[in-house]
Amino acid sequence: MIRVENIKKYFPIKDGFFNNKSGDVKAVENVSFEIPEGEILGLVGESGSGKSTLGRAIIRLIEPTKGNIFYKNKNITKLSDSEMRKLRKDFQIIFQDPYASLDPRKKVFDIISQGLKVHEKIDKNLMNQRVEEIIQDVGLQKEHLNRYPHEFSGGQRQRIGIARALVLNPKFIIADEPVSALDVTIQAQILNLILELKKKYSLTILFISHDLSVINQIADRVMVMYLGHIVEVANTRNLFSNPQHPYTRSLIETAPQIFRKNKKKTLLKGDIPSPINPPSGCVFRTRCPNPSIDCKGGNIEMGLIEIEPGHWVDQCCANCN
Amino acid sequence: MHSENLLSIKNLKTHFTVGKSVVKAVDGVSFNLEAGKTFAIVGESGSGKSITALSIMGLLPNNLAQTERGEILFDNKNLIDLEENQMRKIRGNRISMIFQEPMTSLNPVYDLSYQISETIILHQKKSKEQARKIAIEMLDLVGIPEPQKRIDSYPHELSGGMRQRAMIAMALSCNPKILIADEPTTALDVTIQAQIIDLMQELQKKLGMSIIFITHDLGVVSEISDHVMVMYLGNVMEIAETSELFNNPLHSYTKSLIDIAPQISDEKREIKVLRGEIPSPTNPPSGCVFRTRCPNPSIDCKGGNIEMGLIEAKPGHWVDRCCYECNQT
Numbered sequence: 139m140i141r142v143e144n145i146k147k148y149f150p151i152k153d154g155f156f157n158n159k160s161g162d163v164k165a166v167e168n169v170s171f172e173i174p175e176g177e178i179l180g181l182v183g184e185s186g187s188g189k190s191t192l193g194r195a196i197i198r199l200i201e202p203t204k205g206n207i208f209y210k211n212k213n214i215t216k217l218s219d220s221e222m223r224k225l226r227k228d229f230q231i232i233f234q235d236p237y238a239s240l241d242p243r244k245k246v247f248d249i250i251s252q253g254l255k256v257h258e259k260i261d262k263n264l265m266n267q268r269v270e271e272i273i274q275d276v277g278l279q280k281e282h283l284n285r286y287p288h289e290f291s292g293g294q295r296q297r298i299g300i301a302r303a304l305v306l307n308p309k310f311i312i313a314d315e316p317v318s319a320l321d322v323t324i325q326a327q328i329l330n331l332i333l334e335l336k337k338k339y340s341l342t343i344l345f346i347s348h349d350l351s352v353i354n355q356i357a358d359r360v361m362v363m364y365l366g367h368i369v370e371v372a373n374t375r376n377l378f379s380n381p382q383h384p385y386t387r388s389l390i391e392t393a394p395q396i397f398r399k400n401k402k403k404t405l406l407k408g409d410i411p412s413p414i415n416p417p418s419g420c421v422f423r424t425r426c427p428n429p430s431i432d433c434k435g436g437n438i439e440m441g442l443i444e445i446e447p448g449h450w451v452d453q454c455c456a457n458c459n
Numbered sequence: 460m461h462s463e464n465l466l467s468i469k470n471l472k473t474h475f476t477v478g479k480s481v482v483k484a485v486d487g488v489s490f491n492l493e494a495g496k497t498f499a500i501v502g503e504s505g506s507g508k509s510i511t512a513l514s515i516m517g518l519l520p521n522n523l524a525q526t527e528r529g530e531i532l533f534d535n536k537n538l539i540d541l542e543e544n545q546m547r548k549i550r551g552n553r554i555s556m557i558f559q560e561p562m563t564s565l566n567p568v569y570d571l572s573y574q575i576s577e578t579i580i581l582h583q584k585k586s587k588e589q590a591r592k593i594a595i596e597m598l599d600l601v602g603i604p605e606p607q608k609r610i611d612s613y614p615h616e617l618s619g620g621m622r623q624r625a626m627i628a629m630a631l632s633c634n635p636k637i638l639i640a641d642e643p644t645t646a647l648d649v650t651i652q653a654q655i656i657d658l659m660q661e662l663q664k665k666l667g668m669s670i671i672f673i674t675h676d677l678g679v680v681s682e683i684s685d686h687v688m689v690m691y692l693g694n695v696m697e698i699a700e701t702s703e704l705f706n707n708p709l710h711s712y713t714k715s716l717i718d719i720a721p722q723i724s725d726e727k728r729e730i731k732v733l734r735g736e737i738p739s740p741t742n743p744p745s746g747c748v749f750r751t752r753c754p755n756p757s758i759d760c761k762g763g764n765i766e767m768g769l770i771e772a773k774p775g776h777w778v779d780r781c782c783y784e785c786n787q788t
Binding site: 349388393 | 654
């Protein structure tokens, strides 16, 4: 469905009186992956790892600096704005913060129908019908359409955000931390809703989250990202039962769990380094619990290798282990 | 083993008057905090966790909030009856607090030296130089590298995890008996969260203070606390030792929370759901406040005819009687 090849995104830093370029924020570095139709691909990482930038770059809401994106085997990287606009209705985003992502001065009906007005020239009755249908699909009622966002709770707002994303019958959804701002009981409701709607609308989803236990519940396959690089990819079961990269391992071990099987905890030292000036060689080496001499020297180039069918891990750590 | 109660809260009620309506943010909370132990308060947003903490600290504005009946016993004194100047001697000195958002709870225009020394000078009557020395020791204690240099940093120069460490240093600088931590790791990344939890446990071993740990995350509760209190809509649903609560929950709400908490497992599990949302505290359900979301309410529950109140089901395991009786039959 979606294939991404060597995508890279640098944000220039401008400084001084003449706005001279003084450096780059290296948000995404040489990332390649595929999402088959009907899959939920989980993307997990800490803040600053480049998850959201990658998500937005795939659908060209941010122009990637380099690399190619294929949608249904068609290269969409070089499409003009008007050509891209026609494709836009196939791609939708569900955002993290349901308080910030809905226009407070618009009624729910206008928020949801906006996309229909732009992309599909349909008459009013048909539009009303479509909006009423979708609002019930996300578990709200017709009466809610005449209200403003501030009249809703966080969970209900997220439902409105989902309705807005689905009204155009998209093929590919980017869910960017859709449950992070919600209470646990509401979080479970929204996750279930996303799974239900995925079936009903046959969606393909890139699910971005910092929470491994959420990813564990919802994703078919998982990519772990650190400082702009993908460090491990595997199907959900393999990743959690047999994690290979020390970063993945530490994430799994330190995720707070009620019933923990494994009491061992490997704490990572320090903070994630700045993406303006990432460590040379393996970007994880400054926090790695047991780096080799080659790692420390920064002499190893990063890149994924396949260690078992479908399970890819960064070569630096694969060799170390 | 017998351990003494450091802080004892009985039937605490904090109500806000908003226009003509009364919001019962905390409606009859009782619990005991043992010396050197960690007591977790868990619940969804709006359940009254933070208001409980702020009531203990006496940090709520008098004109808005009425902390009416009830007792907060600390050091043989009822904190509710204390005058502001007496309370000030306790706050930040004997009982101190850290908050969720380390970005907003540090003052951006002062450096760490000033902010940490302030409490030391005020409560311990030290000179500026002595206070600065203590502040540097505190930064070292909470694991901030190069404390002599870092002491002159401003909050914006620190990462989120470092800021939370600085907050902890500030809170512990007067060697308090009780540390109240209100969602201290919620705003942090998982790897940093693990560091901070580890640090708090280490400091508790070293300094022996008691911790009241407020969180919405049951996973964090199981990592850090000795006892847990589950709150819902201003009321206590259940109190027990941590492992007892997780292995043998008695209240339907606690059971649901444990069921739906995301767990890492090798098998794909069905996502369980507790329907509905937490009702508005201006107009809570009559009788048992949980009845609108209860998976299997009895006829009496539905009618709202049951009055709430904790009963001790087993030694040390308290549960709201409404649900307990329901689940027994």
